[in-house]
Amino acid sequence: MMTHLAEPRHPVPSSAHMAHWIEPHPNGIYVRPADAWIDPSLPQERALVTHGHADHARGGHGHVWATRETLAIMALRYGTASGTAVGYGEEIRMGGVTISYVPAGHVLGSAQILLEHAGERVVVTGDYKRRPDPTCLPFEPVPCDIFVTEATFGLPVFRHPDTGSEMDRLLGALQANPDRCVLVGAYALGKAQRVICELRARGHHEAIYIHGALERMCALYQEFGVDMGELRPATGVVAKEMCEHIVLSPPSALNDRWSRRLPDPITAMASGWMRVRQRARQKNVELPLVISDHADWDELTDTIREVAPTETWITHGCEEALLHWCMTHQIRARALAMAGREDEDEG
């Protein structure tokens, strides 16, 4: 068996790991009795997928189990795949493992996967956050023996401010510059729709212009009942029309040729990475908005305390620091070396 387990810096007090029926591999987590993979990065016959981001949901699997929303997102991105929709709270049985999907609060359709087998409960979070998000159900903590958590922002410097204060800065910049537009870089799946909904919730009802790469995902969100008000394509519009408006694009288009068509844009970016000045400056961002779909340091540590597992496994991100924190808080933990996670397209 190939187990790429990163040795924790400080030895775990017990030599025996629990739940031998779960195997972390660089390419995903293998659930042996169910002969199924969670978020595999290579095509597999049977895949359990937590959410639709590309570093978790890949194309080419034989059969996929995921929420209805995640399946729709995967169909949009990779074409039709054979899949079984699993509702939140619904239980499915697979080779002696009881599997259920629990809201993770990350993006539309995102789920933690709860696995029960041989008297042990394992929760794989995928990606998650604890803050309210108008586009998806909130994270539900599930008591378990093994908690497999992400650690994208697993450093104490990452403490996301209140979403409201960030939106106020965005609207403030818009108001203060009547002859410009604010161009917000936001990931095409999740962040873009969340930013739009947060704007609407603050009474911003002007039309919002969107880059072509966001159109289909926004339409899909709307099909699932997420109301985003009036969206207009940013292509084929005279620059002047977009003054005093918010324009959304994927981060890659912020400094690209595409943005030349905009009326003297104020470049903003909505991401947890914006907390660090140098990261924002590297991307030529003038208005960094610290809005993240991942748990920040306090949420990660609070969640581990709240779930109170016997063991915590850390999948990807700044796992070293979170591992250290677990050790110093008498929480048994280990870091898994997972490949291909924390893509640029996240945060």
Add this chain to the structure above:
Amino acid sequence: MRAFSKLLDGLIYTRSRNGKLALIATYMREAPDPDRGWALAALTGNLDFKSVKASAIGEMIRARTDPVLFEMSRDYVGDLAETVALLWPKNEDQPAEVDDGSLSLSGIIDRLHGVSRAAAPDALAAMMDHLDASGRFALLKLATGGLRVGISARLAKTGFAQAFGLDVDDVEQVWHALSPPYTALFDWAEGRSGRPDPEGTPYFRPFMLAHPLEADSVDLTDYAAEWKWDGIRIQIVGTGSETRLYSRAGDDISGSFPEIAEAFTGHAVLDGELLVRGEVQGGEAASFNALQQRLGRKSVTAKMMSDFPAFVRLYDLLIEGDDDLRALPWSDRRSRLEAYMAQLPTNRFDLSALIEAADFEALADIRAGARDAAIEGVMLKRRDSPYVAGRKAALWYKWKRDPLTADCVMMYAQRGHGKRSSFYSDYTFGCWTEGGELLPVGKAYSGFTDEELKWLDRFVRQNTVNRFGPVREVEKTLVLEVAFDSIHDSKRHKSGLAMRFPRIARIRKDKPASEADTVAGLKRLVS
């Protein structure tokens, strides 16, 4: 503190100069006294808290956080002040990530001035608890001096001047008569009192500048010729009791060249070129390359001063004692300057010699034959010209040495900033080694027209073979004719060469890359 920390953040994230000026101007108009005066002091580098050291920050954070987590965070973030600002764990009873408004900038300044070295960590920590991450960053940057938010003292003063419709040169004139928090300055700017009297203080006078020579010739009976030296233009202002050195931008650079400031004890204002002596040049002026070792330093070591000894080659005498000579013709000022030289130590000051030429043609020959590393070209000064601020037509001309050129091959490209952030506008180019490899010899981001830039941008996008973060490697097919003022040996680059002022002179679409110049060929141009 909120207004000041917002100002700092704005200055960090805003790229355009005008945007930065507008931010400073708005703050200066809106912030209360004496906060804005202290902010002006901070932005111009005039704040220093003797008893607060960087070690106080380390001590403070170690008392509050897990040292391992702190080190991991610091490795990730880089900057100490920012790391501490971001991970600062507040006391439970303090509102999280909120600036509670209880601290004013001036309150913080008073506290930092009054604190002892031993009490500094606790005093800082107590203030940190009342601030949000931006405020904590601003506090730590203030406390340890050196805001490093990408603006010069001159830019801060320009922003201040803009706020109240003043001329920045007027602000410069009175500046050294004042001290933080500049109450008299704000009183004057807002019309509550008259202009502060700068008499007796070593204040900056705006430089006289030259136009590039475009005419085919000038009459040497009207114009005097002297060498244009390739150092940095500097103004020496002495009151008899104090001497300051100013750069062309009006920044006080006395701290970088203390040996010059100490050597000048007179009561006068002089204009000259700051140079360093080079061994290779037999103790004569070395190339700009050598001078660069001394630039941008707040303080300087004894070794730097002995390795790169500085001196000033004098061009002009603006004021002698109480006599303002600026309205006099150049020829009169020149005589006064020549006479003045006698009282200056010769190891630190010499006179910029005039070039004696029978006529313009003879001058052109002399210019063409000049091979001195420190010569940038020739200056032509109207013999009757007064010393006036800025560039005035027909008074002074600069006639630079013809640039050198080389045909190089584009190797890498990077995006520019601001308006150019969507264009690949910074190009690294190389020349051939004997082994048939391309070695980078320089980087240029100017010289082309807007149309050419569009073409170059398209070329980069269509010929990318590799990406390294923001850098694109391109197919080695495009020849660029690069113009540069001079070329020097450099240890910093693999090719061993560094160009001065490289710019794209022409795009040689007609020339195959294999016919571009060689590194060996470039080495022969080293001055």
